[in-house]
Amino acid sequence: MTFIPVILSGGAGTRLWPVSREFHPKPFIRLPDSQSLLQKAFLRAAALDDVAEILTVTNRELFFKTEDEYREINHSGMSTSFILEPFGRNTAAAIAAAALHASKAYGNEATLLILAADHLISDQTAFSDAVRKARALAESGHLVTLGIRPDAPETGYGYIEADGTCVSRFVEKPSAQKAAEYVAAGNYLWNSGIFCFTAGTAISQMEQHAADVLDTVRTCMEASRVVTAKGFSQTDLDTTCFEQVPSISIDYALMEKSDRLAVVPCDIGWSDVGSWNAIGALTGSDGSGNCIEGEAILHDSTNCYVRGEDRVVGMVGVSDLVVIDTADALLVAHKERTQEVKEIVRQLSERGHESSKIHRLVHRPWGTYTVLGGGERFKIKRIEVKPGASLSLQMHYHRSEHWIVVNGMAKVINGEKEMLVNTNESTYIPAGNRHRLENPGKLPLVMIEVQCGEYLAEDDIVRFEDTYGRV
Structure with a gap:
């Protein structure tokens, strides 16, 4: 049967601020070995047997950054597909979209393995063994979860009461006393948030227990733009339809209601890396x-x-x-x-402080920019453009820009003129001029941009043409 690992990549990761931000969330945090949590999730999935493709459900704003993360490590050329959400609607919606995608592409017999992008698993062999057992149960019609044998009375995890592979009940995050009782009892497992089931089982069970989620997601999928190419698929979920989708977790929507549950108890070195203490323990x-x-x-x-x-x-x-x-x-x-x-983070958000959302280093589809400094009427940036990439054809109403190339060569459209600007050369973009910056070379283009004007916020931009669909 077709096997598809599904990586759910989202969440704010507010407990890992200031490295984790709204537009640079927890999955992108680099660990001491220089790999991100997202990259580790991808490699973990790709190492499993018989993988047809890896499907990632993530926010539309994080797509290009996710592509960059995968490109850095996907040396085997694993097929990738993406479902892009305009905003978060919790895990039930994401999993419904994944099941509908898999059913359409491969049939109801396709088996999905749901993985979080921001968890760690240190024992790949034990993980692979647990997945094989979960796939066998899933192919017989069960909704399967991996249950982690607890080694301490943790209060930050949900628990599963189990008898072998049979699930008695799900238990919410307990008090310290209850957690100690669960560990002492010996038949309680941590709920890992790793699930396995066929697309058909997920759809039929959601029709029974979460029809509002499934129906609204199906309508959204049908209205959405889909781009396909060899080894690649991208579904860009329609914003208007997606607003109608209920926001609810898969645990509440389905797993706590279904009578088709099974669990695979396992020891796989699992951690949800939920605090700086957990990150520090890796060093x-x-x-x-x-x-x-x-x-x-x-x-x-x-x-x-x-x-x-x-x-x-x-x-x-x-x-x-x-x-x-x-x-x-x-x-x-x-x-x-x-x-x-x-x-x-909550207080920063209430104040509208930028540090709750972005870093000074900001990722864009074409590369990155870093805010180096500024004042009341000026801002200085370092801009790096990937080889072959270009910014949109755009205009600013309220600011002019001075561009100084410090590495590489820039191809510049400035009003009616098109020119090449070499290292140690500069050009001036007046406010109101249509302009575009492109890197025609094979090395990164690095330039310093000095903005001057009465209004310097990022929303002072009018796009006329854009390679990345942002017009």
């Missing part, structure tokens, strides 16, 4: 229990986790702290309270 510690990423000097300090980027971090006489230093935001938290980092 080796020194003799004082300190875990350090980046450049940091600690004196008379113990049991701290430090993650720095561009600056040296110095710490004296402290213990049990998490320090996360990025270009535009610094987090200092006690290790016992890292779950509360999301409260910082």
Whole structure:
């Protein structure tokens, strides 16, 4: 039977701020080995047997960044498909879309393995074995989940009461006392959020238990734009239709209601990497229990986790702290309270602060830009354009731009003129001029942009033509 791993990539990851942001969420966080959580999920899926394609359900705004992440590691040329959501509607909608996609492309017998993009699994052999068992149960008509044998009374996970592969009930995140009782009982498992079922079983069970989700997603799929090519498919979900889709998790919508459940108990080295403590545990510690990423000097300090980027971090006489230093935001938290980092993000969002959404380094389909500085009427950026890529043909009402090429060569449209601008050359774009920047070369184009004007926000842009469908 056709086998399709489905990677659900979304969520804000607010407990991992300031590295995780709305437009750079948790799946894109790089671990000490330089791979992102999303890349690890892709490689984990690609290593399984008989994979026909890897289907990713993600936000439309994260598509090009996701493509870049996959391109970096997909050396085997694994077929990829994407379902792009205009905004989040929780896991039931994402899984319904995946099931409908698989049913149309491969038939109801296609087997789906639902994976989260932001989890870690350290034992690939045990994982592969658990998936084989789950596939066998799924092909006999069950909705299967992988249940993790608990090694501690965790209160941050949901639990499954089970008898062998039979599911008695799902249990919400418990109190510390209840969690201890569950671990002592021996027949409770952590709910991993990893599911396996055929497309037909998922559709028929959703028709019975979550028809409102399935029907609205089906209508949305039928109204959506689909792009297909060899080894690639992209479904761009219609925004108007998707607004009608209920927002509910697959656990509430289906798994807690169905009588077709099964569980595979397993030990696969699973973690949902839900806090900076969990990330810090992946880094080796020194003799004082300190875990350090980046450049940091600690004196008379113990049991701290430090993650720095561009600056040296110095710490004296402290213990049990998490320090996360990025270009535009610094987090200092006690290790016992890292779950509360999301409260910082909530307050930043309420204030409309940009640091809740984006980094100074911003990814775009054509490359990246970094805000280097600015003032009341000016902003300075470093822009890097991928080889062969181009920005949209665009115009700004309120700002002019000075472009200085520092590496590579730029092809520039400026009003009625088209020109090549070489390294150590510059050009000036007046406000109101149609313009376009392109990298015609084989190396990255790097330039410094100086914006001047009364209004410098990113929404002062009119696109006339765009390679990436953003007109």
